[in-house]
Amino acid sequence: MSDIDDTAAVSRLLSFGFRPGLTPPRNAEYATLVQRCHTEPAFAQRLHAAARGFDLTVVAVNARAGLVLGATAETHFAASVAEHITKPADRPIAALAHLAIAALAFYRPEDLDDEVHVGRVTVRHVDEMVEHATTELERRAIEAGDDDGVPADQPDLIQLWRYYQRRNPVGLTDDDRAHSKSRRAIIKRVAEYLTNNGMLRRASTENGGTYTTTARYQIQVRELAGQKMLGELAALGVTVAADGKPTFTTPEPQSSGTPDAASAPSADPGA
Amino acid sequence: MAAPVLDLERRKALLTSGDWAPYQMEELALAAIDTVTLRMDFDDGAQHEDVVAAVARVAELQMPQRDRDEHVDVARWVLDNLVNVGTVDRGFNHVYGVVVDDAYTSHIYSFKLLREVAGPDGKPRLRASNEAIAVLVGAVDIDIASEQVAADAKLEALVGRGRLVDAHRAAEMALRRTVQYAEHIRTQLEGMRRDIRSVDWIGDVQHVQTEALDHIEERIKAESTIKDNLVQIMENSTEDAAPGQAAELIEILDECLQRHAALQTNLQEIGDRFRAEQERQTFVPPPRRSYVDxxxxxxxxxxxxxxxxxxxxxxxxxxxxxxxxxxxxxxxxxxxxxLMALPAEHDSDDNLIIDPIFGDRGDDDTFSDQQYAAVESLLRRADADGIRLSTLLTLARGTDMGGTGRGRIDHLLALHVLGLFGAPRHSPETDTILAASADARTLDDETFAGNDLLLTRYSVPIFPSNDDATEADRA
Incomplete structure (x- = not known):
């Protein structure tokens, strides 16, 4: 096949990657292109090069999830929380909701590893999980006798858990709708956003909204989001596992899996 | 922390909605907190309507001459202010100063009086915060367990001396302490249940469990004794008022006992819960590769x-x-x-689908009645020899329908003829069938292409096989 055709095919695959709702099982052409990535190293290299040109990384080319692309915050393709949450005061809660949804969906680390694991999250349980964490931190703070005030001129110094705790989980409104500033309403908005971007699927409306995870979400959290954040926390000097849990070890470079796994910034927590 | 409560009193004069000055807002606020405190139990909170109703009753006692709607309005206002509706986090801030390194800085302390939490059905419920209970009992940062002992001792002494009025007040206080104690233990238990790996069973859980169980046992014993004393007083009393007061006291003490019993049940289950959580959380195979937890x-x-x-x-x-x-x-x-657009009022569509409101715009008919009539009259020209579509089109274009009509009458005609091609029409009056058929001739027309259909009208054959198609295509 000629160079020009290959370029067209790579671009086609990239364009599929920008449609997160679409998966190879639902599109024969997509499936063929994904298959080519696995069988033709030259094609895969070409794809990586093309993605690099867009300032994107190829996180995975997976038969179930399709082409999973990652964007860094500096690129134009990155979608930050500010884009889907308009009120600045709600943004920390929404960003935390992103993290909490992932934490509940992949409650145990091995869930991230398990290819067939389908995480199930509900708005209520996400809220309750963070609430429990804040309660625990509150207990510790009281035991340590911490001063729980923040300087009046620097409200941003408030600890995140206190910020979260101060919001009511629900609120009564005149028209019986969810109070838009309440925690659960914000979590729901985040879950809907993830759903619209092919990361979650709506399962039912129980417990304020029940969602299941997609393969793409698992890969993106595992290879990109989790590792990146872990590295940044380490850079801030935040040590984990002070409670006697085995300390974190850097994951070995992945031996199996997709041919492009090595390109994911997974083995670099100090970045 | 009582500031928001005191503030109500100050702000009532600023309200323009009515003359609410005669109401004692502090008292109403305390009544609201009190209602929430007494209504909330181990797992559930108080419903907004119940609290409003309770506060409205107090408002009615204060101002019986005002009407019921106003009492409810006042109650709502008080409740909204205690929840602090309208602020982002529905809480209160208190600014205080601290001296750090010889420099004075002001700090913000945030607290809530009434928290809105989700009930079992997901609807909002109210729970009184520790700060609110502190406002109620007039104490801050106290060891609840010992306070409870003190409250009971005071109660016992008062009952012993027969001072039932004071004892009644003390008993109510003891009940609030009981609620506060239950709330305290509940928060501790929940933390443990979720976070099993950080919990030390021997040092932490068992300790709390034993302490709490001991405490409850003592309380139940003490309260039972007081109750027995009361029953004795009731039997021996010669005063008229005493039995009534004593009966109320017994009622309160009964509630104390009930709440303690509920707490005890919860505490006794904690061992099983711990083991179940341990099974679920701890005894899982280790991960094959280490990923982020x-x-x-x-x-x-x-x-x-x-x-x-x-x-x-x-x-x-x-x-x-x-x-x-x-x-x-x-x-x-x-x-x-x-930038010029008005801001959207709600930025969320949570839980509610708004039915779109459709304007009352009538459907404009594409063709007028006149045109239908004209087409019908043209179709009547068809006879047994038939008439070509092209002829009909020329005739149609020749008719003067005026205005908008002329441009479209040929479309209507063509549609009719096409319909007759698919479904011949039987007319009952003349007992004939009007049908269009295609032959080799093509239509030479500037608007339409295809076969130049031949429209014929013929009598019904002997066998009436046309009933399925007669009325099918009127429009």
Whole structure:
């Protein structure tokens, strides 16, 4: 096949990657292109090069999830929380909701590893999980006798858990709708956003909204989001596992899996 | 912390909605907190309507001459202010000063009086915070367990001396302490249940469990004794008022006992719960590859950071956890339009689908009745020899329908003829069938293409096989 055709095919695959709702099982052409990535190293290299040109990384080319692309915050393709949450005061809660949804969906680390694991999250349980964490931190703070005030001129110094705790989980409104500033309403908005971007699927409306995870979400959290954040926390000097849990070890470079796994910034927590 | 309650009294004069000055707002606020405190139990809170109703009753006692609607309005206002509706986090801030390194800085202390939490059905319920109970009992930062002992001792002494009026007040206080104690233990239990790996069974859980069980046992014993004393007083009393007061006291004590019993049940289950959680959480096979434990390694540390530090991190997590998308390019006319647009009132569509309101715009008929009539009269020209579509089209274009009609009458005609091609029409009056048929001739027309259909009208054959198609295509 000629160079020009290959370029067209790579671009086609990239364009599929920008449609997160679409998966190879639902599109024969997509499936063929994904298959080519696995069988033709030259094609895969070409794809990586093309993605690099867009300032994107190829996180995975997976038969179930399709082409999973990652964007860094500096690129134009990155979608930050500010884009889907308009009120600045709600943004920390929404960003935390992103993290909490992932934490509940992949409650145990091995869930991230398990290819067939389908995480199930509900708005209520996400809220309750963070609430429990804040309660625990509150207990510790009281035991340590911490001063729980923040300087009046620097409200941003408030600890995140206190910020979260101060919001009511629900609120009564005149028209019986969810109070838009309440925690659960914000979590729901985040879950809907993830759903619209092919990361979650709506399962039912129980417990304020029940969602299941997609393969793409698992890969993106595992290879990109989790590792990146872990590295940044380490850079801030935040040590984990002070409670006697085995300390974190850097994951070995992945031996199996997709041919492009090595390109994911997974083995670099100090970045 | 009583400031929001006192503030109500000051602000009632500023209200323009009516003359609410005669109401004692502090008292109503305390009644609201009291109602919530007494209504909430181990797992559930008080419903808004119940609290409003209770406060409205107190308002009615204060101002019996005002009407019921006003009492409810006042009660709502008090409740809204205690929840602090209208602020982002529905809480209160108190500014206080601290001296750090010889420099005076002011700090904000945030607290809530009434928290809105989700009930079992997901609807909001109210729970009184520790601060609110502190306002109620007039104490801050106290060891609840010992306070409870003190409350009971006081009660016992008062009952012993037969001072039932005071004892009644003390008994109510003891009940509130009981609620506060239950709330305290509940929070501790919940933390443990969720976070099994950080809990030391021997040192932590068993300790709390034993302490709480001992406490409850003592309380139940003490309260039973007081109750027995009371019953004795009731039997021996010669005063008229005493039996009534004693009966009320016994009622309160009964509630204390009930609440203690409920707490005890919860405490006794904790061992089983711990083992169940342990099974679920701890005894799982170790991961094959070590990945990030999002809950413990990311969520918990980040919660301890300040919002200023944490936000960039979690924002980046959120960015990495969603797929990249095409950047929106700003188009200047759009920007101007967006800047000029009125802000949307709600930015969420949570839980509610708004039925769109359709304007009352009648459907405009594509063809007028006149045109239908004209086409019908043209179709009547068809006879047994037939008439060509092209002829009919020429005739149709020749008719003067005026205005909008002329441009479209040929369309209507063509549609009719096409309909007759598919479904011949039987007319009952003349007992004939009108049908269009195709032959080799093609239509030579500037608007339409295809076969030049031949429209014929013929008598019904002997066998009436046309009933299925007669009325099918009228329009």
């Amino acid at each position: 999002i809950g413990r390694q990311l969520l918990e540390p980040v919660l301890c950071l300040s919002t200023e530090q944490a936000y960039p991190l979690i924002d980046e997590f959120a960015t990495a956890a969603v797929p990249p998308h095409r950047p929106t390019v700003i188009y200047l006319p759009d920007l101007v339009a967006n």
